[in-house]
Amino acid sequence: MVQLTIDGKKVEAREGMTIVEAAEEAGIHIPNLCYLKGMKGIGACRLCMVEIEGLKAPMTACTTKVKEGMSIKTSTPEIDELRRFVLDLILSMHPMDCMTCPKAGICRLQQYAYDYNVKESTYTRKLWGFQVDDKNPFIRREPDYCVLCARCVRVCREQGTKILDFMGRGVGSKVTTPNDKPMQETECTFCGSCVDACPVNALTEASKIDKGREWEFTKNDSVCTFCGAACSIKVSSKDNRIVKVTTSAPNYKHTAYICALGRYGFDYLDSPERLKTPLIKTNGQLVETTWDEALKTIAEAFKSSKDKTAIYTSGSILTEDAITIDRFASEVLKTTNVGSTVGIYADTNALITGVIDPNQIDLLLVLDLKVSQKGYVLPAIDAVLRRLVSAGTPLLSAGDESFADIASAHLKGSGLEALRSLIAFLCKEGVCKDAHLCKATEGAVIDEAVQKAGKLFMEAKNPLIITLPGLAEAASNLTLIKGELLTIPFEANAIGVALAGVAGSKTVLDQITKAKGIRALYVIGETTITARPNVPFMAVHTTHLDDLAKSADVVLPLTTPYESNGTIIRRGLRQKVVNQVIKPIGEARAPREAIEALAEAMGAEIKTARDSDIKRLLKVKWNHKPRPFEPRQDLEVDFKEIFTVVNRSMLSTQRIKWLREVKKL
Numbered sequence: 001m002v003q004l005t006i007d008g009k010k011v012e013a014r015e016g017m018t019i020v021e022a023a024e025e026a027g028i029h030i031p032n033l034c035y036l037k038g039m040k041g042i043g044a045c046r047l048c049m050v051e052i053e054g055l056k057a058p059m060t061a062c063t064t065k066v067k068e069g070m071s072i073k074t075s076t077p078e079i080d081e082l083r084r085f086v087l088d089l090i091l092s093m094h095p096m097d098c099m100t101c102p103k104a105g106i107c108r109l110q111q112y113a114y115d116y117n118v119k120e121s122t123y124t125r126k127l128w129g130f131q132v133d134d135k136n137p138f139i140r141r142e143p144d145y146c147v148l149c150a151r152c153v154r155v156c157r158e159q160g161t162k163i164l165d166f167m168g169r170g171v172g173s174k175v176t177t178p179n180d181k182p183m184q185e186t187e188c189t190f191c192g193s194c195v196d197a198c199p200v201n202a203l204t205e206a207s208k209i210d211k212g213r214e215w216e217f218t219k220n221d222s223v224c225t226f227c228g229a230a231c232s233i234k235v236s237s238k239d240n241r242i243v244k245v246t247t248s249a250p251n252y253k254h255t256a257y258i259c260a261l262g263r264y265g266f267d268y269l270d271s272p273e274r275l276k277t278p279l280i281k282t283n284g285q286l287v288e289t290t291w292d293e294a295l296k297t298i299a300e301a302f303k304s305s306k307d308k309t310a311i312y313t314s315g316s317i318l319t320e321d322a323i324t325i326d327r328f329a330s331e332v333l334k335t336t337n338v339g340s341t342v343g344i345y346a347d348t349n350a351l352i353t354g355v356i357d358p359n360q361i362d363l364l365l366v367l368d369l370k371v372s373q374k375g376y377v378l379p380a381i382d383a384v385l386r387r388l389v390s391a392g393t394p395l396l397s398a399g400d401e402s403f404a405d406i407a408s409a410h411l412k413g414s415g416l417e418a419l420r421s422l423i424a425f426l427c428k429e430g431v432c433k434d435a436h437l438c439k440a441t442e443g444a445v446i447d448e449a450v451q452k453a454g455k456l457f458m459e460a461k462n463p464l465i466i467t468l469p470g471l472a473e474a475a476s477n478l479t480l481i482k483g484e485l486l487t488i489p490f491e492a493n494a495i496g497v498a499l500a501g502v503a504g505s506k507t508v509l510d511q512i513t514k515a516k517g518i519r520a521l522y523v524i525g526e527t528t529i530t531a532r533p534n535v536p537f538m539a540v541h542t543t544h545l546d547d548l549a550k551s552a553d554v555v556l557p558l559t560t561p562y563e564s565n566g567t568i569i570r571r572g573l574r575q576k577v578v579n580q581v582i583k584p585i586g587e588a589r590a591p592r593e594a595i596e597a598l599a600e601a602m603g604a605e606i607k608t609a610r611d612s613d614i615k616r617l618l619k620v621k622w623n624h625k626p627r628p629f630e631p632r633q634d635l636e637v638d639f640k641e642i643f644t645v646v647n648r649s650m651l652s653t654q655r656i657k658w659l660r661e662v663k664k665l
C-alpha cells in the first residue's frame with residue numbers, strides 16, 4: 001500500500017493505482033470526462049489536472065500513478081482556471097441546448113460547466129453538422145455533441161465488439177462505425193455499453209426520448225433475470241412505466257455490462273398479450289374471473305387429484321418463490337413431482353462452487369464455455385471476460401474457439417482433455433502431489449500449449465476456472481491444486497431454485513410432459529413446457545397469454561421481476577436483491593402470494609419464506625474433493641434452446657423482434 005495526501009487528507013492506496021482512482025476511493029471527486037473506472041487512462045480531456053507537490057507543471061490524475069508520500073491538490077485557483085479554459089474550448093464546439101437535451105441532468109459536461117460557472121464559450125462557436133444516426137430503435141447517435149473522450153470507443157473495443165472508432169484528425173474528428181454505416185448495418189450488438197459510457201448526448205437511448213427528464217425518473221437498482229449472467233441493472237421509471245434500463249455501476253465500470261435484451265427487453269411488461277386478470281375456461285373459452293374463484297377451482301382440482309399432482313417452474317423465479325413452491329409441494333400436495341428448467345442443465349452439485357474475490361483473480365481458465373456477445377449467448381460473460389483480459393488478466397481457453405483470439409494459450413481438444421493435460425503437466429512438474437489426480441490423468445497429451453498454460457497456472461495465485469454446469473464436477477479437480485471454480489448457469493436464479501429443492505431433473509420433466517400418473521398440473525412462469533400434457537387439469541400462472549396459457553383450465557396473472565421484491569442467489573452463494581421498480585400491472589401476483597392463497601383455499605397453511613430461510617439455504621458448503629473426470633452428458637443442452645423458450649414473451653416484443661431479424665438470430 002502507498003500513503004499519500006490528497007487535499008490535506010491522508011489516503012492509503014494500492015500500488016499501481018492512478019491518482020483519480022485513489023481519490024475516488026477516498027471520496028474525493030476529481031473532475032474528469034475521459035477517465036473510465038477499471039480502464040487505462042488516456043489523458044485526452046485534460047480536465048483531471050491536479051497539482052503535485054514538487055512538480056512544476058500540473059499532471060493528469062487519470063494517467064499519473066500514486067507514489068509514496070505524494071501530496072496532491074485537486075483544486076487551486078490555477079487548476080480551476082485551467083479547467084475553465086478546457087470547458088470553454090469544449091463548449092465552443094458543443095450545441096448549447098441544455099434546455100431540451102435528453103441527457104440534461106446526467107450530462108457530465110453540463111455538471112462541470114455549472115460547477116466552474118462557464119456559461120458560454122469565449123471562442124467563436126463551431127458546429128460540424130454531422131449526420132444523426134437514428135434508424136435503429138435502440139441507440140441515437142448525434143456526433144455533434146461528442147467531446148472526443150473515447151470512452152465509447154474503448155468500452156466497445158475492450159469488450160471485443162470493436163464497432164466504434166475515430167475518423168479524421170484533431171478537433172474535427174468524429175466517432176464513427178465501419179465505413180460510417182448506420183449501426184444496424186454493422187456488427188453492433190446494441191448492447192449500449194457505449195451509451196452508458198458516453199458522458200454527453202452524443203450517444204443516448206432512443207427509448208427515453210420524449211419520455212421525461214432525468215430528474216423526473218425514479219431510479220432503482222435491480223437484477224436482469226433473463227439469463228444466467230444475472231446482470232446488475234438500474235431501472236428508470238416514470239408514472240409506473242419503465243423508461244430505460246442501464247448498468248447499475250456508478251460512474252460506469254469495466255466489469256459492468258448488460259446486453260440489448262436486458263436493456264430493451266422490458267417492453268414485454270405491457271405488451272398486448274400481458275395478462276391482467278385471472279381467466280377460467282367456461283364452455284371451451286377462457287373468460288375473466290376473480291382470484292378467489294380461480295384459486296377455488298385449482299384447490300378443488302388439486303384436492304381431488306390427491307398425490308397425483310405436479311408443479312413445474314423456471315430457474316428465474318426468486319428464491320422466496322422457490323421456497324414457497326417447495327413447501328407447498330411437500331407439505332400440502334405431498335407430491336415429489338416438483339421441478340424446474342434448472343434440472344435440464346444442472347443439479348446442486350454442478351452449481352455450488354467456492355467463494356471468489358473478483359479483485360484477486362490473476363488468471364482465467366475458460367473451458368467449454370461457448371458464450372458469445374454476437375450470438376446473444378450469455379453475452380455479459382463474454383464481454384466481462386474480454387474486458388478483464390483487456391485490463392491485463394491472462395486467459396487460458398479450451399473446448400471451443402470463443403476465446404481463442406485473446407487467450408495466452410488455447411489448448412487443443414475438449415475442455416475435459418485440456419483439464420487432464422493440465423493436471424498431468426502439474427503432476428510432472430511436481431506441483432500436484434495428489435496421487436489420485438496424477439493417476440487419473442496419466443498418459444494425457446502434454447504439448448507446447450499445455451506447457452505454456454501450465455506455467456501460467458503455476459505462477460498464478462488465484463486462478464479462476466470458468467465452465468458450464470456439465471463440466472463442473474470434472475473441472476473442480478483442478479481446484480484441489482489451486483484456484484476456485486465458477487459455473488455459469490443458464491438462468492438467473494438456478495442456484496436459489498436448486499438450493500430450495502425445486503431443481504428437479506429431466507426425469508421429472510419427462511414424467512410431467514408424458515403425464516405419467518399426473519392428474520393436476522400447475523405451471524409457473526415460462527418454462528420448457530409449451531404444450532399442454534395430456535392431464536385432466538392444468539393451471540398456468542404466467543405473465544402472457546401464450547399457447548400454453550390458452551390451453552389451460554385456469555390462468556393466473558404473474559408479476560414480472562420488475563414488479564416484485566425478493567432475492568436471487570449467485571456464485572459464491574451471494575444474495576442479489578431484486579427490487580420492485582413498478583407496481584404490478586393489473587391483478588398480477590408473485591408466485592408465493594398465489595401459492596399461499598391457494599394453500600389457504602385448500603384449508604392448509606404454509607409459512608411465508610423469510611430471510612432466515614434463505615440464510616439456512618446458504619449454509620451449504622462446497623467440498624473440495626476428487627471427482628470423476630467425466631462430463632455430465634445428462635446435463636448437456638443447448639443454451640439457446642432453453643433461453644428462447646423461457647423468454648418467449650420478451651423475445652416476441654416489437655423491438656426485440658427487429659433485433660432478431662437484423663441479427664438473423
Ligand code: SF4
Pocket residue numbers: 139155156161162163164187188189190191192193194195
Ligand atoms: S452498442 Fe455495444 S457493440 Fe454497438 S457500438 Fe455500442 S458498445 Fe459497441
Ligand code: SF4
Pocket residue numbers: 145146147148149150151152153175194197198199200202203
Ligand atoms: S460519443 Fe460520447 S463517449 Fe464517445 S467519444 Fe464522443 S462523447 Fe465520448
Ligand code: SF4
Pocket residue numbers: 224225226227228229230231257258259260261262263378379380381
Ligand atoms: S447478459 Fe443476460 S442477465 Fe445480462 S443483461 Fe443480458 S439477458 Fe440480462
Ligand code: FES
Pocket residue numbers: 031032033034035041042043044045046047048049060061062063
Ligand atoms: S480524465 Fe484525465 S485527461 Fe480526461
